[in-house]
Amino acid sequence: MLKATLYNFTVKVSPFPPGMGGWGDGADFHNLEGDERLENYRHACLGGFMNVIDVKSFAKCSPGAFMPTIAHVSPGLKLPVICIMPGQEIPPHPGATGMFYVLEGKGTFTDGDEKVEISAGSLVIVPKGGVRGIRPSEKLILFAVHAGAH
Numbered sequence: 519m520l521k522a523t524l525y526n527f528t529v530k531v532s533p534f535p536p537g538m539g540g541w542g543d544g545a546d547f548h549n550l551e552g553d554e555r556l557e558n559y560r561h562a563c564l565g566g567f568m569n570v571i572d573v574k575s576f577a578k579c580s581p582g583a584f585m586p587t588i589a590h591v592s593p594g595l596k597l598p599v600i601c602i603m604p605g606q607e608i609p610p611h612p613g614a615t616g617m618f619y620v621l622e623g624k625g626t627f628t629d630g631d632e633k634v635e636i637s638a639g640s641l642v643i644v645p646k647g648g649v650r651g652i653r654p655s656e657k658l659i660l661f662a663v664h665a666g667a668h
Contacts, residue, residue: 579601598664601658615666616650623638
């Protein structure tokens with residue numbers, strides 16, 4: 519029995535505001551000291567203003583090892599953008615409550631022992647502690663929303 523919930527729909531994403539994009543998670547911050555974008559990012563994470571994100575601009579595909587790009591992180595919320603190529607995979611693992619929206623491509627989403635085919639427009643919701651994994655059948659770009667402990 520598939521524990522995740524699968525939905526299909528289309529999302530329109532607004533352009534990322536100038537001066538706020540092009541960098542990922544906290545490991546990149548040492549290159550931004552003195553940069554206005556860092557202060558804007560810190561302010562947004564503390565709830566200072568709404569943050570509009572062009573999700574696709576964070577999609578970084580690599581023929582080598584898969585590595586997500588973190589588009590947003592704040593207490594209790596993380597938004598990784600995932601670009602994963604055929605031959606790569608995210609092995610099944612437990613995690614926080616997660617929502618996974620496919621922007622482009624096709625692949626297989628694993629929830630425990632169950633597998634479901636996903637494609638552009640698919641939204642998969644996995645409860646906290648649910649075991650999930652992803653294997654692309656072609657270039658696959660999606661974003662995840664992880665809520666709670668991560």
